[in-house]
Amino acid sequence: MSGRSDRAVERAARATLHWTLRYTGGLDPLVAADRQDEILSDLHEQTAWATEAGIGERATARSIRARMLRGIPADLGWRRAQLSGREGIRLSLPRVDGLLLAAVAVIGVVQVGVGAFIAARHVRALLIGDIGFIPNAAALTIALGSVALVATALLGHRRTRPWGAALLAVTGLLIFAQSVNALYYLSATALLVINGVTWLEPAAYAVGTGVAILCLAATAQWANPARRPSAASAASALTGEESR
């Protein structure tokens, strides 16, 4: 094992501990210390286990970082609960799943709509002779919209849903910025706006990144059998306690 890869684990562990210090900041010192110590112990145990199991340093570092990143929403929720003194109202998982599906489906429909709009505008512009060719950005937007159409259809079945959400993450990342570029060739107003508003393209990429993150979260949710709503809807059970 190289010294460089050794440091990869150390860096991942440090990043995790740094994040732990961030989200436990300002909490009851005992609660914060408990969480920090527990994460420290977890990191040590994972590293020791990975070494024993012959798992490479880089793979271990990746796993530690992935565990930290995937846990950020739960960490923030836990922090909020500590500050408010209660875990808060918990949505049932089927409901969360339904909301997530609705959100991803809307994202899919919007992307298909963007692709269709750009296609329609360019076909019209070609027919009336406004443009003599389809610009690359428009061709890419139309292609992304077509992929989004297939991806949205994949959301219809539980088995193919993670693939649909993953595809929408990729198309979502690109389609908004590409559609802004595609409009450049079509509309004088768009031309003025694009030239005048320098942050428009970065903003479109930012929107795309947000969409992609949501779709990837949905992919993770639907790809993990342990989190599927069939398991969640179990329910009946906190003996002697009301539903939390």
Add this chain to the structure above:
Amino acid sequence: MLLPIELAILDAGLTIQPREGSFFGFALARTLAERDGSALVSHGTLYRALNRMDAAGLLESEWEAPELAEADGRPRRRLYRVTGAGEAAFRAAARTEQQRGTVTGEALA
């Protein structure tokens, strides 16, 4: 209502507990990953669930003695045990889940 992660923790915990007496966070993460062949559960999800279950009385926890950890050259572990209420909640929920094939049912054996 038990969340799937809570059900899985109780399932794994009740399997480890008779053998080891108690369990700690990473041991649970490893057991859950080995069971369903998935990646290790995230820190946030795992420890938030453990914290919530501890507060709800489904689990009880205590930090192990520092000298024990020092002797092994590692940080202290927070040791968890499934309580009677936790076991009862698990058995009630698991009967339903077992019919759907979403828990291993090892702990029910």
